[in-house]
Amino acid sequence: MPRVYGGPAGWISVLVPAAIFVWFLQFLAPVAAGEQVLIGTDWVPSMDIRLSFLIDGLSLTFGLLISGIGALVTLYSTKYLGNHPEYPRFVLFLLLFMVGMLGLVLSDNLIALFVFWEVTTISSYLLIGFDSDSAKSRRSALQALLLTGTGGLALLAGMILLGNAAGSFELSEILTMGDEIRAHEHYIPILILFLAGAFTKSAQFPFHFWLPNAMAAPTPVSAYLHSATMVKAGVYLMARMNPTLGGTEPWFWALVIAGGFTTVFASLLAVRQTDIKQVLAYTTLMALGALTLFIGAGTSSAIKAAMIFLVVHSLYKAALFLMIGIVDHETGTREVDRLRGLARKMPITFVAGSLAAISMAGIPPFFGFIGKEFLYKAGLELEVASLWVTGTIFAASVLMFMAAGISVARPFLGRTPEALSSTHEGPAAMWIGPLILGGLSLWFGLFPDLPELWLVAPATWAVYGSTAVAVDLYLFREVNAAFILSMVTFATGFVLYLARDRIRALLARIIAANPIKFDPGWDRVLDGLKALAEWQTGILQSGVLQRYMVITFVTLAIGMGMTIWAKDALGPVVLNLAATFDDLVFMHWAVLLFITSGALLTAYTSSRMTAVAALGVVGIGVALIFIMFSAPDVAITQLLVETLTVVLVAVAMLKLPHLELRNEKRRPGHAALSLVVGALVTIVIVAVVQGDLDRRLTDYFEIASWPEAFGRNIVNVILVDFRALDTFGEIAVVVIAALSAYALLRGTQYRRVKRGEDD
Amino acid sequence: MVNSIILNAATRLLVALLLLFSVYMLLRGHNLPGGGFIGGLIGATGFVLYAMAHGAEPARAALRFEPQNIAMTGLGIALAAGVYAVFFGEAFFTGQWWFIGATEDDKGLPISSVLVFDIGVYLVVLGSILTLVLALEEEV
Numbered sequence: 001m002p003r004v005y006g007g008p009a010g011w012i013s014v015l016v017p018a019a020i021f022v023w024f025l026q027f028l029a030p031v032a033a034g035e036q037v038l039i040g041t042d043w044v045p046s047m048d049i050r051l052s053f054l055i056d057g058l059s060l061t062f063g064l065l066i067s068g069i070g071a072l073v074t075l076y077s078t079k080y081l082g083n084h085p086e087y088p089r090f091v092l093f094l095l096l097f098m099v100g101m102l103g104l105v106l107s108d109n110l111i112a113l114f115v116f117w118e119v120t121t122i123s124s125y126l127l128i129g130f131d132s133d134s135a136k137s138r139r140s141a142l143q144a145l146l147l148t149g150t151g152g153l154a155l156l157a158g159m160i161l162l163g164n165a166a167g168s169f170e171l172s173e174i175l176t177m178g179d180e181i182r183a184h185e186h187y188i189p190i191l192i193l194f195l196a197g198a199f200t201k202s203a204q205f206p207f208h209f210w211l212p213n214a215m216a217a218p219t220p221v222s223a224y225l226h227s228a229t230m231v232k233a234g235v236y237l238m239a240r241m242n243p244t245l246g247g248t249e250p251w252f253w254a255l256v257i258a259g260g261f262t263t264v265f266a267s268l269l270a271v272r273q274t275d276i277k278q279v280l281a282y283t284t285l286m287a288l289g290a291l292t293l294f295i296g297a298g299t300s301s302a303i304k305a306a307m308i309f310l311v312v313h314s315l316y317k318a319a320l321f322l323m324i325g326i327v328d329h330e331t332g333t334r335e336v337d338r339l340r341g342l343a344r345k346m347p348i349t350f351v352a353g354s355l356a357a358i359s360m361a362g363i364p365p366f367f368g369f370i371g372k373e374f375l376y377k378a379g380l381e382l383e384v385a386s387l388w389v390t391g392t393i394f395a396a397s398v399l400m401f402m403a404a405g406i407s408v409a410r411p412f413l414g415r416t417p418e419a420l421s422s423t424h425e426g427p428a429a430m431w432i433g434p435l436i437l438g439g440l441s442l443w444f445g446l447f448p449d450l451p452e453l454w455l456v457a458p459a460t461w462a463v464y465g466s467t468a469v470a471v472d473l474y475l476f477r478e479v480n481a482a483f484i485l486s487m488v489t490f491a492t493g494f495v496l497y498l499a500r501d502r503i504r505a506l507l508a509r510i511i512a513a514n515p516i517k518f519d520p521g522w523d524r525v526l527d528g529l530k531a532l533a534e535w536q537t538g539i540l541q542s543g544v545l546q547r548y549m550v551i552t553f554v555t556l557a558i559g560m561g562m563t564i565w566a567k568d569a570l571g572p573v574v575l576n577l578a579a580t581f582d583d584l585v586f587m588h589w590a591v592l593l594f595i596t597s598g599a600l601l602t603a604y605t606s607s608r609m610t611a612v613a614a615l616g617v618v619g620i621g622v623a624l625i626f627i628m629f630s631a632p633d634v635a636i637t638q639l640l641v642e643t644l645t646v647v648l649v650a651v652a653m654l655k656l657p658h659l660e661l662r663n664e665k666r667r668p669g670h671a672a673l674s675l676v677v678g679a680l681v682t683i684v685i686v687a688v689v690q691g692d693l694d695r696r697l698t699d700y701f702e703i704a705s706w707p708e709a710f711g712r713n714i715v716n717v718i719l720v721d722f723r724a725l726d727t728f729g730e731i732a733v734v735v736i737a738a739l740s741a742y743a744l745l746r747g748t749q750y751r752r753v754k755r756g757e758d759d
Numbered sequence: 760m761v762n763s764i765i766l767n768a769a770t771r772l773l774v775a776l777l778l779l780f781s782v783y784m785l786l787r788g789h790n791l792p793g794g795g796f797i798g799g800l801i802g803a804t805g806f807v808l809y810a811m812a813h814g815a816e817p818a819r820a821a822l823r824f825e826p827q828n829i830a831m832t833g834l835g836i837a838l839a840a841g842v843y844a845v846f847f848g849e850a851f852f853t854g855q856w857w858f859i860g861a862t863e864d865d866k867g868l869p870i871s872s873v874l875v876f877d878i879g880v881y882l883v884v885l886g887s888i889l890t891l892v893l894a895l896e897e898e899v
Contacts, residue, residue: 632792633792633793633794633797636792636793636797637796637797637800640797640800640801640804641800643804644800644803644804644807644888644892647807647811647892648891648892648895651811651892651895651896652895709854709873710789710854710856710869710871711789711790711873712789712790712791713788713789713790713791713792713793713794715792715794716788716789716793716794716877717789719794719795719796719880720788720789720794720795720873720876720877720880721854721873724841724852724854724873724876725841725851725852727837727876727880728837728838728841728852728876731833731834731837731879731880731883731884732834734830734883734884734887735830735831735833735834735883735886735887737887738827738830738886738887738888738890738891739827739830739890741890741891741894742827742890742891742894745894745895745898746894
């Protein structure tokens with residue numbers, strides 16, 4: 001029986017974000033009054049990592065968007081995916097993502113922020129790859145993971161640099177010391193690393209290509225992660241760091257150029273798509289570019305415009321994604337050429353989609369119009385790069401108008417074709433989300449005081465770093481340059497919409513002629529990486545034991561030799577070597593002879609068994625040394641291990657053929673290497689013995705062993721009491737090694753059995 | 760498996776002695792040379808000897824449990840011995856001691872979580888080595 005509304009997983013997934021949304025509402029009033037709320041507890045006190053949360057205008061705006069849109073999206077998913085066999089897993093990933101995203105925007109500690117940042121990366125990977133049977137999904141998921149993951153590592157490095165520069169990992173402290181950070185010698189590396197994180201996450205050019213591919217995810221995921229929330233994490237980071245890192249020339253140009261370029265580039269690609277979900281994906285890129293652009297521009301009006309646009313975009317874009325999801329769900333296609341006249345069949349979806357699309361097109365009295373007006377106004381007011389900023393945003397707005405037409409007017413208006421005549425309206429759980437979001441786009445436009453007071457003003461203060469900015473949203477006040485520009489936008493956009501087919505053909509030709517392709521280029525980079533890995537693995541991991549030994553010992557010899565040379569330790573050792581020999585008594589010489597003859601026999605014998613046994617002689621000689629220097633525990637262990645090794649190797653070698661000395665030619669080389677390593681080890685040991693041994697630990701254990709641990713055998717007391725955690729780690733390693741070896745042995749047996757069956 | 764009457768006959772005596780000795784080494788370890796690691800090695804030697812004389816299959820039967828299970832159980836016991844201290848508000852792996860039957864003059868029989876930990880080590884070493892040796896014996 002199909003689950004009703006996704007079963008318990010369904011309603012839990014709706015109630016959790018809804019409850020969080022309601023919980024956030026209580027902070028609206030204090031934050032609107034300009035307060036910051038700090039909540040926190042120690043997490044890893046020894047490393048100065050706190051689990052602390054900062055609720056100010058910016059994080060509250062994000063928090064409300066994440067939880068509010070989250071509740072609508074999960075409600076939508078109950079119908080969209082409720083009957084999917086893996087639905088509970090989907091819900092788990094989605095809620096995991098939501099936790100990560102909320103943590104990210106609320107974290108006051110940089111390291112905690114990074115952890116949540118990675119949670120969103122990983123959950124995004126799981127969600128994009130949700131349809132794990134499809135190779136395309138898996139590729140897109142991996143691409144997103146690798147790109148944003150690499151950016152995440154850069155970000156971590158940047159955070160550590162920043163934390164050291166500021167002397168604190170708490171954002172609330174870092175935000176107040178912008179001048180010091182900007183003057184710090186590490187400012188440029190910090191900036192580059194932070195922007196690498198933010199640009200990859202928010203898909204800024206040239207890291208843009210993963211986002212359209214990420215649309216392989218189920219539609220609710222696209223609506224939630226890849227338009228309204230996760231991709232805005234990079235924007236959030238830039239906005240959050242603006243008081244600390246912003247306001248400098250490198251910051252300005254990096255953001256303005258990358259943001260502006262992404263804006264135009266993405267909107268051109270958007271109108272070229274035929275899959276409406278792809279159109280929306282590219283317009284999302286455009287929005288991210290615009291947000292980057294205006295945060296980079298950095299003036300109070302630019303920040304204000306960015307914050308308005310942030311809210312505007314989240315509302316309409318989530319609604320549009322959900323809308324196209326309903327269309328896809330009901331008709332089975334998202335191709336713009338095959339959809340026509342759906343308005344009569346799906347009236348509510350049409351209303352919801354139109355509300356959002358009109359807001360996207362920036363037509364009054366919708367909130368999108370206000371957003372666009374303020375973008376224009378801020379662009380025109382800029383002192384530097386005003387033309388570039390205004391120009392890009394104009395071009396983008398025109399194309400946005402056109403994209404809005406392509407994604408809603410085109411599929412919904414006109415006569416319904418025969419193929420779509422049996423289509424009907426989607427279920428209420430699905431259209432309620434886009435309807436609310438689209439409705440809010442209109443409501444916020446008609447009554448701009450609401451978002452101004454509760455969201456935009458506090459967010460602008462937080463990003464600008466001062467509550468001195470006056471935020472006053474209005475729909476229309478006077479005929480100014482921005483208003484005229486808006487009118488020109490509509491006219492141009494409308495003309496372009498009518499000429500869309502020709503423009504698309506032209507764009508297709510240009511794109512086809514362009515030799516630089518990012519997505520295939522990505523594959524080539526990955527292939528190159530794999531080839532490199534294969535090449536170096538082939539050299540280092542040849543599978544020939546002899547070669548492994550040579551590599552290991554050559555490395556060891558080089559390492560020791562360099563150290564001895566660098567420390568200039570050879571001279572005194574050689575001088576003292578003679579004195580060392582003087583101290584040897586008869587018994588020492590006897591053991592020495594014993595060990596040396598064992599070693600020589602190992603090297604010269606042509607029988608494996610003899611070699612193993614002779615190596616055992618060496619081991620027993622070493623055990624004798626331990627006994628002579630009164631370390632009975634070590635000696636016993638050495639003896640037993642030696643015995644068992646001989647048995648083990650002998651068992652393994654029972655079935656091997658007689659040792660053919662095929663490597664006769666290489667023997668001199670091996671002998672030379674052995675002598676070098678042996679000589680170096682000797683030098684190191686003599687050098688160590690010459691220095692004064694630090695006996696503090698030994699003394700402590702000697703004194704403390706009996707009174708504190710009730711044991712007289714210091715070695716054992718150290719193993720099981722003073723250093724029990726180390727021992728525990730070691731025995732865990734022993735178990736893991738044994739199980740791995742067991743798996744290897746059994747693996748070959750299993751293969752043999754299988755091969756036998758096949759024969 | 761080696762067909763040798765001397766080995767077969769000697770094994771009967773030696774295995775029992777080795778196992779007894781391994782436990783002895785384990786228990787005396789806190790004050791005298793020995794301990795879980797050495798004890799485990801000796802115990803393993805006993806079973807390896809048995810396997811060599813009579814074959815891997817009888818050795819497995821004599822062991823009663825799969826050697827990898829023994830190793831994992833040992834790891835679990837060692838962990839439990841470490842976690843135990845946490846319940847008394849002390850740091851992970853702090854030794855806990857009891858003196859059973861302690862009187863004014865006699866300190867009684869000392870039992871400690873440290874000993875439990877050492878038993879864990881013993882089982883890990885015994886189980887791990889036998890996992891390897893028995894699998895190798897059966898392989899070749």
